Amino acid sequence: MNFELTDAQRLIRDTVREFADKELAPLAAELDRLKRYPEKPLQRLAELGVLGMTVPPEYGGAGADTVSSCLALMEISRACASTGVAVSLHNTLTCEIIYRHGTEAQRRRYLPALCRGQILGAFSLTEPTSGSDAASLRTTATRRGEQYLLNGTKLFVTNGSRAGVIILFASTDLSRGDKGITAFLVEPSVPGFRIGKREEKMGLRASDTAELVLEDCQVPVENRIGEEGEGFKVALSSxxxxxxxxxxxxxxxxxxxxxxxxxxxxxxxxxxxxxxxxxxxxxxxxxxxxxxxxxxxxxxxxxxxxxxxxxxxxxxxxxxxxxxxxxxxxxxxxxxxxxxxxxxxxxxxxxxxxxxxxxxxxxxxxxxxxxxxxxxxLSPSPPPSPHPWGEGKGEGPQGGPEEGMGAWCVRGGGEP
Amino acid sequence: MHIIVCIKQIIDPEIPADQFKLDPNSMRQLRGGLSLVISAYDQNALEVALQLREKVGGKVTALCLGESGAMGAIKSALGMGVDDGFLVSDQPLLESDPFGVAHVLAKAIQKIGVPDLVLTGCVSGDTGDKVMGPLLAEALGLPCVTFVSKVEVKDGKALVRRIVEDGYELVEAAFPLAVSIISDDSNVPRYSKLRDIMAAAKKQVPTWKAADLGLEGARVGVGAARLQVQDVSIPQRESKCEILDGETPEERAEGLALRLRELKVI
Missing domain, CATH: 1.20.140.10 (Butyryl-CoA Dehydrogenase, subunit A, domain 3)
Incomplete structure (x- = not known):
């Protein structure tokens, strides 16, 4: 067992720590007080290569691993948690999903811009009536020729009013429950998309949390991630x-x-x-x-x-x-x-x-x-443990996707 | 243009003072587990080199004499954007005095190939020595300019800005030369870019021992030291607080000024 960081992980942590100490921490209280989105710090983080850091270099990222990504988020959040959540959503959900599940055209269109910080990413699953029970979402996507028309309201979207691209989940078939959910890449400039209320929050006040209103919101078919009905799997994997x-x-x-x-x-x-x-x-x-x-x-x-x-x-x-x-x-x-x-x-x-x-x-x-x-x-047939020290059966079980739970709590599976 | 920057790995001067420990036998700081960084002025030297490369092209090499952990310093320099690095790491060499260190670095530079420009920091971040640039220039037979903040190239010659009291001198010198770097607004070390860090981690860095450089014990190591540290101590700092009385702000200010003069602060 080796608890040492690699050279790259240590250097990434040290670099982000230095940046956070010098450039982020002195601003954090003021950003919080004024509820000011950390636009400039995010730009600086993009220059350093922190935005989209796990994306491979051929798409504009640094090709860093998940450990480095977590180390960077720890250092950023230690200085300014609002900036931390903005980066976390951008990196660990938006960039990750586009890279893991996007088509080559979608990767080429969005990832370089996300890594350069030209656009920010957001992830939109929650709705007014679906939180923990995410599979019960009511937003619909109806196909009309080469477009989908999205209708519904999404809630608590981090970076929601700032994002250049939003990974948004809607149902293409409400009767199929979680199997009817589909993921889309939505640009805020499309007709029928509107930013609703910007939430006033107890904490993370410099971060952006918005409501998104979709009224016959037109999303081209080529902006669908994966096939119809695969959205919930995409959400869970990320x-x-x-x-x-x-x-x-x-x-x-x-x-x-x-x-x-x-x-x-x-x-x-x-x-x-x-x-x-x-x-x-x-x-x-x-x-x-x-x-x-x-x-x-x-x-x-x-x-x-x-x-x-x-x-x-x-x-x-x-x-x-x-x-x-x-x-x-x-x-x-x-x-x-x-x-x-x-x-x-x-x-x-x-x-x-x-x-x-x-x-x-x-x-x-x-x-x-x-x-x-x-x-x-409590799974009846847990697969063998991946833990080097947990050799007995049932220690550290990992399962496949569980059928019919229809909530965030789908076990295992979903890993791309 | 080939530039070699000599860097030293030291204990991070930003750590709390109570974490500094001295080994009474070797009279050196104990490193055990403390955060290590590249000496501050050496970082300025790296920045000067990188800026120069951006203007005139060429290659920047980082060279370090240190413990095996000093590979971290080379990797940091690679992360900042230098092209390659070399580490000299051999326990007996680490006990050299500054003359010995200069000799080791000069041998390593000769093995790499004497470049157009050799840069060092102007002051060692831990011992406070200001000798490495001149000693290295002497060992390599190069002209030397000290306390420089910026190096430019004009008509094939170096034009360096040398910081002096109340101003600066512009010095012209022919390549190759050695320059020691002082910090100013123009050479604030850049942050590493994550992409460069990832590339740096994969880069192979040759590590040399005394035998690889043909070094003889008579010139290096503790036995050859011409300087010996007799004693070291950590200064004990005492803070005392004095409250000055006074009815009005003017009275209090006058009292403060008088007291400061009494203490020879002003």
Missing amino acids: LVTGRAGIAAQAVGIAQACLEASVRYARERRQFGQPIAEFQAIQWKLANMATEIEAARLLTLRAAAQKDRGLPCTMEASMAKLFASEAANRAAADAVQIHGGYGYLQDFPVERYMRDARVLTIYEGTSEIHRLIIARQL
Whole structure:
């Protein structure tokens, strides 16, 4: 077992960390306060090659692996979680889906522009009445000659009002449930597409979250991803990288909480000594650091599994579940350590706590991830474990797509 | 134009001061697990070299004498965009004094082929020595210009901007030459691009030992050292806070000025 990063992974982490420390962290509080989209930082990240970093060089990316992608997201989110989520959606969902499932023409049309940051990507699955039960979506796509007409409303779309291309899911046959869902590449300039409400949020306030309204929205047939009815499989396959990305975002926020807390605990004096001398504070810091390390390892292992071409649905769920909850505990403790100052916007932990809150909700709620993990464990015929240390049957099972669950919690499968 | 940039890997000066540890026997800093970086002025030197290559074409080579982990410094330089790198790594060589280090680097440069331009940082980021550029120039028999922020080529000659107190000198010199680099706004090190990092990771970097460079013990290593460090210590910093009284802001400002003068700060 080797926990060392490769040269490339270490250099990517160090480069993104330096950029995040120097150029992102100083802006984060202001971007949050003004709810200003991190347009310039995203452009700079595109110049560095972070946008679309896992896309192969022939399509304009850097050809980096999933581990590097997670390391980069940790560093970006440690400085500015709003920028982190914008990059995460762009990289781990939009670019990933177009590369894995797009036609050659779709790859050539969108990937170079996405990697250069000329356009941003978005991913749109959720609707007003379909969240965790994603397969119950009501947006329809009806074929008319060489076009599809899309009708419906999509919700909570990260980068939604900023994107140049949106991967959008609609049903081409409502009677077939999840087997009727189809994925489309939608450009916001097409007739019938309108950006609705821009959401006001508790945290990640510099990120863009929009409603998309589709009224006979015309999407050319060549913008369909895969065949009709394959959309749900596309969505689920990419959610593995998406979840690892959100787990990485959580690790980044939690790390920022820890660093701020250590700094404050050393400086703040009460009863004649720095509060870091008190065991009550030390235990909080120790718990935080231990949980962050565990979250980091779970996240990087899920990413490494993905890079080795092994199934990682359960690993990604475990990473997302644990990291997002650990980040919330870290943020709550960070505010507690800061006392009254932690409640003020003068200190960054107030923002960290607001930013962390959504982590257990988006990209599958904690409850859904517990379901995914439990169903894998209880699967009647789990395949052999990919874990080098889990040789017994039933340890670390990975299954194929589960029939008829019609929710985010489809186990295994979907891996391209 | 071929440029060789000599780089040194040091402990990241940004780490908290309480993490610095000294080995009382070797009188050197203990590295154990600390973050390592390319010495700051060496990074400026890499930037100067890359800018020059962008203008006049050619090739930039990074050269480092260090522990095996110094491969990380070469890889960082490759990530910034240099064309190739060489590492000299042999434990006895690492105990050389600056004369010995210059001799090792000169031998390595001769093995690579003496380039048009040899760049070093003007100050070593850990020991604070300012000698490597001149010593290397001496060992290679090259002219040397120190504390330079920018190098340009004009009519086949080097036009270098040498920073002096209250201004700069423009110095013309014939190639080949050695130049030590100081930082200014024109040579802020660039970020590596992820694509270059991926290419750097795949690149093979030759590693040489003393025997590969035909080095003799009489010139290098601890036995040949002409300088010996007698003692090192980490300065103990004490901070004291004094509150000055005064009724009005003017009174307080006057009190502060007087106190600062008393302490010979102003």
